[in-house]
Amino acid sequence: MLQIEEASKSYEHRGRSVVAMSRVNLCIGKGDFICIVGPSGSGKSTVLLTLGGMLSPSEGRVLLEGKSLYDLPPNDRARVRREKIGFVFQTFNLVPYLSAIENVEVPLLLARETDGDQAARAEELLRKVGLGDRLDHKPPEMSVGQQQRVALARMLANDPEVILADEPTGNLDPATSKQIIDFLAELNAEGKTIVMATHDHRAAMRARKILWLYDGVMSTERPEGAWSFD
Amino acid sequence: MKLRTLVWRELFERKNQLLTGFLAVLLGVTVIVAIKNITFFSEKAVARQLDTLGANILILPKSVSLQDYYSSDVHGEEFPEEYVTRLVMSDIQGLDNLSPKLSIPVEVGDKSVMLTGILPKNEFQAKAAWAGAGVFSRPVGCGVVADTPGAGEEPPRETLVRNRVIETLESDEALVGSDVAAALSIKEGDTVDLLGSSFKVIATLPQTGTIDDSRIFAHLHTVQDLAGKGAVVNAIEVVGCCYEILGGLVEKINRLLPEARVVTITQIVDTQIRTNQMMSRLSLLFLVIIVLVGVASIANYMFANVFERRREIGTLMALGATSSMVLRMFLFKALLLGLAGGIVGFVLGTILSVTLGPRIAGVPVLPMPVLALWAIGLSTAIALAATYLPARRAAGLDPCASLQEV
Numbered sequence: 001m002l003q004i005e006e007a008s009k010s011y012e013h014r015g016r017s018v019v020a021m022s023r024v025n026l027c028i029g030k031g032d033f034i035c036i037v038g039p040s041g042s043g044k045s046t047v048l049l050t051l052g053g054m055l056s057p058s059e060g061r062v063l064l065e066g067k068s069l070y071d072l073p074p075n076d077r078a079r080v081r082r083e084k085i086g087f088v089f090q091t092f093n094l095v096p097y098l099s100a101i102e103n104v105e106v107p108l109l110l111a112r113e114t115d116g117d118q119a120a121r122a123e124e125l126l127r128k129v130g131l132g133d134r135l136d137h138k139p140p141e142m143s144v145g146q147q148q149r150v151a152l153a154r155m156l157a158n159d160p161e162v163i164l165a166d167e168p169t170g171n172l173d174p175a176t177s178k179q180i181i182d183f184l185a186e187l188n189a190e191g192k193t194i195v196m197a198t199h200d201h202r203a204a205m206r207a208r209k210i211l212w213l214y215d216g217v218m219s220t221e222r223p224e225g226a227w228s229f230d
Numbered sequence: 231m232k233l234r235t236l237v238w239r240e241l242f243e244r245k246n247q248l249l250t251g252f253l254a255v256l257l258g259v260t261v262i263v264a265i266k267n268i269t270f271f272s273e274k275a276v277a278r279q280l281d282t283l284g285a286n287i288l289i290l291p292k293s294v295s296l297q298d299y300y301s302s303d304v305h306g307e308e309f310p311e312e313y314v315t316r317l318v319m320s321d322i323q324g325l326d327n328l329s330p331k332l333s334i335p336v337e338v339g340d341k342s343v344m345l346t347g348i349l350p351k352n353e354f355q356a357k358a359a360w361a362g363a364g365v366f367s368r369p370v371g372c373g374v375v376a377d378t379p380g381a382g383e384e385p386p387r388e389t390l391v392r393n394r395v396i397e398t399l400e401s402d403e404a405l406v407g408s409d410v411a412a413a414l415s416i417k418e419g420d421t422v423d424l425l426g427s428s429f430k431v432i433a434t435l436p437q438t439g440t441i442d443d444s445r446i447f448a449h450l451h452t453v454q455d456l457a458g459k460g461a462v463v464n465a466i467e468v469v470g471c472c473y474e475i476l477g478g479l480v481e482k483i484n485r486l487l488p489e490a491r492v493v494t495i496t497q498i499v500d501t502q503i504r505t506n507q508m509m510s511r512l513s514l515l516f517l518v519i520i521v522l523v524g525v526a527s528i529a530n531y532m533f534a535n536v537f538e539r540r541r542e543i544g545t546l547m548a549l550g551a552t553s554s555m556v557l558r559m560f561l562f563k564a565l566l567l568g569l570a571g572g573i574v575g576f577v578l579g580t581i582l583s584v585t586l587g588p589r590i591a592g593v594p595v596l597p598m599p600v601l602a603l604w605a606i607g608l609s610t611a612i613a614l615a616a617t618y619l620p621a622r623r624a625a626g627l628d629p630c631a632s633l634q635e636v
Contacts, residue, residue, distance in 0.1 A: 054548060055630045074554045082550025094547040097243035105231040111549045118231055125236070156548070 001163060002028040002051060004037060007060030009046050009216075020046040021057065022216040026194060030161070035207030036197045036218075043216040044197035047163045051195060052085050053077040060194040064162075069145040082110050086160035090167035092151040094139040100126055100150045107157040125153035128181065145176035147203040152183060163187065169203050181206050233555070244538070247531055254527030255571025256578070258520040258611045263574065263601050268587040275593040285478065287468035288493045289313065303331040304344065304441070308462035310493060311450070311581035313487050314349065317466070320486050324479050327351065327469035334457045336424050343410050345424055345444045347453025347463075348596045350399040401449045404429035407438060409443040422446070425456040450518040452492045521612060528567070532560065533614025536624040553625040560621035562612060568613030570608030 001178050009021040020043040028034055028051075036044050050062055053069045064084065069077060081087075092104050104122035113121070122189040123202055124200040129149040140149050148168065155163060166179065167184045169177035181203045188194050188208075196207065241248055281393030291307035314330045332347040396405075404424075406416050411434040416422060422433045429448055437443055454461060470479050497550045536543070543556055580597045 029453075049630050052548065062242060078547065078550050078552045087548045089545075093548075095236075095543060095545070097239045102239075103234070106546070107549045108303055109231050109236070110546075110555070115231065122630075158550075180256055206267065 001030045001032075002195075003063040004047070004051065004057075005061050005063065007057035007062065008056065008059050009043075018151070019043075020215045021050065021177065023060070023216045024216075026211070028162075028193060028194055031191050032043060033194045033206070033208045034196070035204040036195065036208045036213055037199070037201075037204050037210060040196075040214035042213045045166050046216075047197060047218070048166050048197055051162075052164045053081050054086060069078065072113060082107065082158060084129035084161050086097070086158070086163045088148075088155050088163065089153055089169045090170040092139070092144075092147045092171075094147055094150055094154075096139050096215070099136045099138055100131060100142070100146075100153075103150055104154045104157055111158055112197060121157060122153070125156050126150070128156075129153045131156075137212075139208035144171055145173070145179065146178070148172060148180055152180070154164065156187075161193060163192050163194045164185055166196065167198055168196065169198065169200050174202075177203065233559060234451040234496060235561060237559055237566065239330075240539075241563060241566065244535070247535060251528055251531035252571060254524050254531070255358045255609050256569055257612055258524035258570055258574050258612070259575025259605045260579040260582060262517055262608065263576050263605050264518055264586070265513055265516050266604070267580060268591050268593075269596055270598065271587065271593045275496075275591070276402045285289055286494065287470045289466040289483065290491045290493060291464075291470065292313055292489060293492050294491060300597045301408070303333045303346065303463075303465035303467075305464065306317065308332070308459065308464055309490055311454075311461040311463050313490060314463070316486060317459035317468075317483070322479070322486065323484050324533035325468055326471060327467075329467040330450060330463040331467065332459070332463045333445075333464050334453065338410070338414055338422065338424065338446075340409070341413050343407075344441070345443045345453055345456070346447050347450035348396065348399065348447050350452040351397050370565050391608065394617075396447075397446075399449050401452045402427075402429055403449070405447040406431050406434045407443040407445045407447075408434065408438070410446055411435075413488050417543070424448070426453070427456060461499050505545070515524055521608075524609075524612045525616040528568040528613055529620060532564070532620035536560070536627075537619045540625070540627055543624055543627050547627075547629040556627075557625040560624055564613040564617035564621070566609060568610030569606060571613065575609060576602045576605040588632040 004024050004026040007021055007024045008019070011018045024047060026034075026047075035049060038044050038056055046055065050057055052063070053064075053072075056070045058132075060069075064080065069080065069143075073081065088226050095106065098106070101119065101122045102182060104125055105118040108118040108121055123132070123135060126132060128167050129152055131153070134142060134146060137152070140190075141214060142150070148171075163184070168180055168184070172180060177200060181200075185194065186196055194207075196203065198204055212222050256612075291305075291309045294305045294307050303421045310331060314328060314519050315571060317325065317328060328349075330349050333344050336343060400404075406422070410416065416431055416434065418431055418433055422429050422431055424446065431447075435442070450463070467482075480492050480494055543551075546556065580601070584597060587593065
């Protein structure tokens with residue numbers, strides 16, 4: 001379903017070239033639950049953003065359902081993100097001045113749903129993540145766990161086939177982390193494809209496949225002595 | 231939820247920034263509206279005062295050269311009074327007042343004075359009404375006297391000295407210059423005998439320091455009869471609108487009256503034009519400064535806003551927002567700021583000009599509804615123009631960099 005072929009990405013930082021992704025090959029089938037682990041700065045987020053059509057690789061290509069993502073015009077890539085891909089961020093990235101229900105309505109607004117459909121769908125999703133009594137609360141008025149659940153509801157608004165989660169439990173306590181991972185596992189069981197970057201070994205253990213990333217190089221084996229889980 | 235809801239909520243999220251941006255537009259528009267409003271009425275008042283300075287065009291016989299403005303009719307040369315009719319019945323615009331004159335020397339007692347025949351304005355108006363068109367159909371910007379608040383009252387007859395025209399004058403009435411009145415002890419209501427005819431003095435004129443002080447004014451046709459010269463005049467004094475003079479009024483009169491000599495009193499015309507141009511330039515200067523300050527303030531506000539919201543913009547893009555949607559989001563915000571600034575600025579500017587105008591410019595100032603459209607259009611244009619570059623920057627943001635999670 002989603003494929004990276006020989007993708008590399010390097011940045012210029014203060015005159016030096018920094019390699020974030022080096023000749024990465026990855027094939028993700030429909031319904032997979034893949035976890036990418038690695039230390040900070042190893043390139044995990046780069047891989048996720050590249051998969052999500054947000055960051056074009058310096059070399060190589062990304063295929064979604066057989067079509068090269070970065071050969072599409074920017075507006076078509078935005079449409080693909082809107083319709084097929086859902087993002088979950090470590091810092092939730094909720095819009096602070098919108099209520100929970102309005103935050104969930106944003107992707108539906110971008111998909112040009114009617115006001116009534118937006119409200120009904122957003123309320124349904126917030127109830128699904130256990131926030132039926134927090135519809136009108138703004139992010140600063142909610143706990144971090146509640147904020148991440150709002151972000152999950154927003155991610156699900158357009159019913160994406162692929163979920164890209166970047167450190168989704170990175171800012172959460174263990175109990176809340178477990179709730180979020182349980183929820184992602186439940187979505188995977190329903191057929192969603194999930195690619196998650198994490199430090200959290202308990203979260204990683206829930207994935208069907210773990211991939212290791214070190215200095216931009218991806219492998220199925222843990223590099224010896226490279227690092228360990230938290 | 232609609233895009234406008236998103237924009238509306240964000241507007242009030244950063245109240246201090248909003249206030250700064252709004253005030254930049256508001257103050258700019260307020261000042262511009264106030265200046266425009268006061269300038270409009272001030273220009274009218276100045277033009278009205280300048281009108282009272284007197285004629286700015288003289289029509290003389292071809293052979294006469296102008297030596298002295300105030301004695302332009304004292305040269306013994308004549309041309310037909312019919313020229314006046316030609317002017318009145320022509321379609322030339324910008325002739326505010328006409329004053330044909332015929333002057334002859336007369337003896338009153340042992341003193342020699344100048345008897346000057348003039349044609350009252352009511353006779354021109356009768357001719358113009360009969361012609362159905364002509365000199366009294368004024369172009370925009372001309373004939374300010376009637377349009378200015380408080381200017382509707384009938385001018386006193388003594389204003390002849392300055393206006394060079396009088397509203398009504400009967401065939402047996404006369405106006406007496408100050409020197410003649412003093413020398414011959416003539417008072418208003420007295421009777422004076424001139425060339426065998428008796429005239430009732432309806433006013434003695436204030437001193438001017440010119441030859442006019444030694445004149446006695448009577449009806450043109452009466453003077454023509456007394457002089458036995460027929461329907462002739464020595465000169466026609468004209469108050470022309472300065473804008474029309476710039477637009478070739480003199481050339482038009484020359485074409486209409488090729489046998490006459492048309493002279494512009496450049497000093498007076500120049501004063502009128504210079505004053506009006508100065509006010510226009512001053513107004514333009516303020517406008518440019520305020521527009522630049524407004525654009526800089528709004529642009530600064532918007533750039534700061536884009537910088538603060540780059541994570542939010544990156545998130546929206548990750549959720550599927552296109553660049554054009556981000557652009558529209560910022561431009562819609564600018565539109566709201568512009569509309570609000572324009573409306574409130576117009577109201578404040580109008581209140582300011584109506585209350586402070588009379589104190590600052592010494593003229594009555596009335597609200598000008600047409601400035602509302604002008605203010606809203608200008609403020610919206612300023613806000614949109616100033617926001618365009620920041621909005622383009624927002625639309626072109628790299629979502630990855632803005633998410634800062636790479």
